[in-house]
Amino acid sequence: MATLLPAPARRRRTVWRDTAVGWSFILPNFVGFAVLTLVPVLALFYLAFTNWNVFGLAEWTGPANFQRLMHDASFWTALRNTLYYTVFHIPLTMVASLGLALLLNRKLRGVAFFRTVAFFPYIAAIVATAQVWNMLFSPEYGPINHILHFFGFSGNPGWTVSADGSMPAVIIVGTWREMGYYMLIFLAGLQTIPGELYEAARMDGANAWHRFWTVTVPSLRPTTFFVTVMLTIGSFKVFDLILLLTNGGPGQSTLVLSQYIYQKGFQENQFGYASAISIVLFAICFLVTVVQFLVNKRRNA
Amino acid sequence: MDTAVRPAQAETALLLNHRATRRRRLSRTGRIIGYALLVVAALALLLPFYWMVVSSLKTNNEVYTTPIQWVPKTVVWENYLDIWRKSHMVTWLKNTLILSVAVSALQVFTGSFAAYGFAKVRFPGRDLLFLAYIGTIAVPWQSYMIPQFILMSKLHLSNTLWSIIALQAFSAFGVFLMKQYYETIPNDLSEAARMDGMSEYGIWRRIMLPLSMPALASLTLLTFVNTWNDYLGPLLYLRDPSLWTIQIGLRSFINEYNAEYALIMTGSVLSVLPIALIFLVGQRYFIEGIATTGLKG
Numbered sequence: 001m002a003t004l005l006p007a008p009a010r011r012r013r014t015v016w017r018d019t020a021v022g023w024s025f026i027l028p029n030f031v032g033f034a035v036l037t038l039v040p041v042l043a044l045f046y047l048a049f050t051n052w053n054v055f056g057l058a059e060w061t062g063p064a065n066f067q068r069l070m071h072d073a074s075f076w077t078a079l080r081n082t083l084y085y086t087v088f089h090i091p092l093t094m095v096a097s098l099g100l101a102l103l104l105n106r107k108l109r110g111v112a113f114f115r116t117v118a119f120f121p122y123i124a125a126i127v128a129t130a131q132v133w134n135m136l137f138s139p140e141y142g143p144i145n146h147i148l149h150f151f152g153f154s155g156n157p158g159w160t161v162s163a164d165g166s167m168p169a170v171i172i173v174g175t176w177r178e179m180g181y182y183m184l185i186f187l188a189g190l191q192t193i194p195g196e197l198y199e200a201a202r203m204d205g206a207n208a209w210h211r212f213w214t215v216t217v218p219s220l221r222p223t224t225f226f227v228t229v230m231l232t233i234g235s236f237k238v239f240d241l242i243l244l245l246t247n248g249g250p251g252q253s254t255l256v257l258s259q260y261i262y263q264k265g266f267q268e269n270q271f272g273y274a275s276a277i278s279i280v281l282f283a284i285c286f287l288v289t290v291v292q293f294l295v296n297k298r299r300n301a
Numbered sequence: 302m303d304t305a306v307r308p309a310q311a312e313t314a315l316l317l318n319h320r321a322t323r324r325r326r327l328s329r330t331g332r333i334i335g336y337a338l339l340v341v342a343a344l345a346l347l348l349p350f351y352w353m354v355v356s357s358l359k360t361n362n363e364v365y366t367t368p369i370q371w372v373p374k375t376v377v378w379e380n381y382l383d384i385w386r387k388s389h390m391v392t393w394l395k396n397t398l399i400l401s402v403a404v405s406a407l408q409v410f411t412g413s414f415a416a417y418g419f420a421k422v423r424f425p426g427r428d429l430l431f432l433a434y435i436g437t438i439a440v441p442w443q444s445y446m447i448p449q450f451i452l453m454s455k456l457h458l459s460n461t462l463w464s465i466i467a468l469q470a471f472s473a474f475g476v477f478l479m480k481q482y483y484e485t486i487p488n489d490l491s492e493a494a495r496m497d498g499m500s501e502y503g504i505w506r507r508i509m510l511p512l513s514m515p516a517l518a519s520l521t522l523l524t525f526v527n528t529w530n531d532y533l534g535p536l537l538y539l540r541d542p543s544l545w546t547i548q549i550g551l552r553s554f555i556n557e558y559n560a561e562y563a564l565i566m567t568g569s570v571l572s573v574l575p576i577a578l579i580f581l582v583g584q585r586y587f588i589e590g591i592a593t594t595g596l597k598g
């Protein structure tokens with residue numbers, strides 16, 4: 001019957017049909033996704049300009065929340081701490097996960113076992129693991145300081161209970177937790193590099209170090225890009241780890257942006273002000289991602 | 302090698318041979334270094350889990366001692382009995398199980414369904430819509446948790462298990478993972494079925510679903526574990542103790558019995574154990590799932 005229609009009408013009909021069918025597939029997920037993700041993201045940009053509180057009374061206050069942010073010392077502390085975490089967590093995790101992936105990409109016995117071991121911290125619940133780490137870090141009796149003393153280290157770092165040691169402790173646990181995940185991604189990337197490339201480099205007399213920089217690194221570029229973006233966003237939004245390991249303390253030594261949003265929003269019910277902080281977090285992640293995309297594009301061009 | 306080798310040739314051969322052994326020896330030291338590094342890394346990675354299990358088998362006084370007891374003097378199993386009496390572990394586990402199963406089922410259904418629309422049906426605006434999905438992966442949940450909470454409260458979902466189901470079941474991640482997989486399935490198959498008059502829904506159910514079993518397994522396991530482990534969602538939404546999940550329950554237990562180190566470690570072991578078992582059984586699918594989503598960022 002469709003063959004009786006003139007060609008353009010037929011095409012229009014199939015386009016309509018395909019659109020309806022396509023949407024019908026997407027809709028069950030899209031309804032949930034739109035209501036619970038898209039709408040809140042858009043609402044954020046309204047909320048941030050109001051003084052919405054727990055009673056749901058909202059007044060448009062314009063840029064007042066952002067002006068308040070500029071003079072909020074706790075906000076700047078949170079921002080500084082978030083950057084502190086990010087600046088150390090990204091390179092550490094990158095090096096550790098790539099190093100592990102390179103080790104595991106060789107034909108060694110027991111590779112599957114080590115892969116399991118390295119990935120396990122990532123899927124073990126953070127409530128339990130943060131608690132163990134807290135006990136491991138105990139300055140007086142914890143195994144970590146004992147091990148350090150065994151290797152001749154004389155100091156007694158306070159780790160999670162000292163202002164200087166708490167952020168390094170968080171960074172260590174963050175890296176421990178995530179390196180297995182990124183290792184798997186690097187491993188998948190490494191396995192797509194054709195062996196002939198290494199053979200050719202070897203023919204040219206390149207040593208292992210040389211081969212790493214001339215073959216591995218360039219071939220891994222798409223993977224590295226993906227890992228960098230994910231790690232950056234992951235670092236800026238660090239939250240549950242902090243909440244469970246140090247709760248932002250001691251003092252404000254590990255207070256980060258996500259936690260500050262939580263404090264203002266859910267503990268002090270200042271939804272409007274917390275939304276303004278959220279916008280800062282959103283903007284940082286957005287900008288960093290865009291910049292990384294642009295840099296990646298230019299490098300590929 | 303030939304017996305009729307001239308001395309010079311033999312010498313070259315010997316030289317080459319020598320060089321080969323040297324390389325092999327080097328690669329053997331390389332291998333030993335590799336193993337040593339792996340063993341050290343594995344020990345460091347496993348230390349927390351070892352400590353967790355060992356402490357759960359000690360009496361409370363033995364958890365912190367100088368020098369450290371790396372192996373308990375006597376193995377104490379009582380903690381594993383006491384914990385059920387002192388906590389509401391059964392309620393927590395039940396709630397967590399309900400949520401994990403419900404979220405996984407919904408995520409797998411809606412995710413694979415939507416992925417078919419994105420991967421195999423052509424219609425205007427499709428790629429833009431998919432971009433919106435992918436874009437939100439880069440938006441941290443922490444930045445919109447406040448409007449989302451207000452919305453959930455307006456819908457009267459907060460402080461019910463439905464809030465967590467709504468929160469976790471429609472993630473873009475599932476759509477992304479399934480789409481990546483569907484795109485590896487050749488279009489000829491669906492074309493042929495279409496010629497035979499099969500509807501798109503029929504193609505999804507009878508051809509795509511059976512062919513994408515590995516990806517469905519990956520998505521199910523990753524979602525299950527993710528829901529099981531979630532701490533922040535339940536922290537914000539589940540106020541009523543009868544709704545608590547294992548994570549939020551364990552956390553309140555830690556606060557309540559903050560000096561009962563051995564018991565806390567017992568609870569921790571119990572909260573991680575189901576995940577460890579699932580991971581050991583379905584390891585392959587976890588690893589493939591992660592690799593699929595990572596390959597084409």
